[in-house]
Amino acid sequence: MPEKSKYGQFCPVAKAMELLDERWTLLVVRELLAGSAHFNDLRRGVPKMSPALLSKRLKSLSRAGVIERTDVDGRSSYALTPCGRELAPVVEALGQWGVRWMPEIGDDDLDPHLLMWDIHRSIPIDAWPRTRTVVAFTLSGVAAKASRWWLMVSEGASDVCDFDPGYDVAATVETSLRTLIELWRGDISWSRAMLNGAVTITGGADARRAVPGWIGQSRMAAVPRPA
DSSP, X not given: XXXXXXXXXXXXXXXXXXXXXXXXXXHHHHHHHTTOOSHHHHHHHSTTSOHHHHHHHHHHHHHTTSEEEEEEXXXXXXXXXXXXXXXXXXXXXXXXXXXXXXXXXXXGXXXXXXXXXXXXXXXXXXXXXXXXXXXXXXXXXXXXXXXXEEEXXXXXXXXXXXXXXXXXXXXXXXXXXXXXXXXXXXXXXXHHHXXXXXXXXXXXXXXXXXXXXXXXXXXXXXXXXXX
């Protein structure tokens, strides 16, 4: 390990941070804990991280015994080792602390790619119809090329596209990127956002009523906030 990464302390916290406080490292672990196993899926969870740096961090985590790489038919996959899985409560605690004590989000934090990727892998699929169902999103406050998204559930699996997949759309959600992030984080509720006009849902009556339940909120939305 390079000297610049060393703290020169015997403290276990310092030793752990020699690996974990490198930029992006814990977010890569977060993605692996969330179920990402392939390089491209990991990239979608850290869209502002360069592929070269992601490769470097994966190699560092592998050398440290936190992850293991498997190659099958020319395709690599990554999985946490028992050592890596022990970081789950650490990442969970950091997330809960961030919800309670770091609530402000700046304009630079508004990332539609991460938002839609996180929504697609966390929605309550059992709440969706059994037939293929598509919900479209039109987001304001973001570059035009990242303002349209399609979330689809079919045969018990979800997918998200930034291009029209060509299927009938059951409902369309129109809102700002900031509002959808605040909804997903649990900063505001669906009912409040719809009541004050921050979110508009168009489509059939049944679909309009169902969309808030289909999308829901992130798991961290349930973390209690300070008074």
